[in-house]
Amino acid sequence: MDLFSAIKNRRSVRLFQDKSVPLEDLKKIVDAGRLAPSGYNLQKREFIIITDKSILLRLNDIQPVFDAGAAIAVIVEKTKYAIEDASAAVENILLAATALGYGSCWIEGTLIPHEKWAKELLGIPKEKKLFALIPIGVPLTSGEQAPKKRLEEITYLNLYGVKLPQSTQTND
């Protein structure tokens, strides 16, 4: 799948088939996270590939989206650009998972109140931040990305407020 198809096909998948995901695919997906940009190229990010069913089941206490074959935990050191560095890695991971035909979801909001508990569960050192969890698996149903604003509604040419000429609009 090419990059633009992956961007368009990516969607938040929260229900999965009870199918495992090969470790080789998971490594490819995490590798996309590894290659993401980071402030000063510090790369203070680490990942856990979670395939153990008993751990995945416990993660369902955060949000019931971990009936997936696997999950990826994104961990960052608390540096100046930690949020940006982690976010870049997460997006690359979501796109790579999509490109390989898997469903995924950025789980951060529901993780926040459970971060301490989840860090203990996963053995993550206290001083590091568990930024996001990403279930990866075969989607239970087909579906579409949540609707997005139209390009011309949010994009200007040269100066704020100047609309794009019709010919450069690329909504579909």
Ligand SMILES: Cc1cc2nc3c(=O)[nH]c(=O)nc-3n(C[C@H](O)[C@H](O)[C@H](O)COP(=O)(O)O)c2cc1C
């Ligand atoms: C910073 C951030 C935090 C998110 N946290 C959660 C979450 O905790 N649980 C969840 O189900 N989805 C979460 N999402 C996914 C969004 O709900 C989803 O991306 C949005 O509704 C748009 O849908 P789409 O991914 O299909 O485009 C999060 C997304 C982002 C970017």
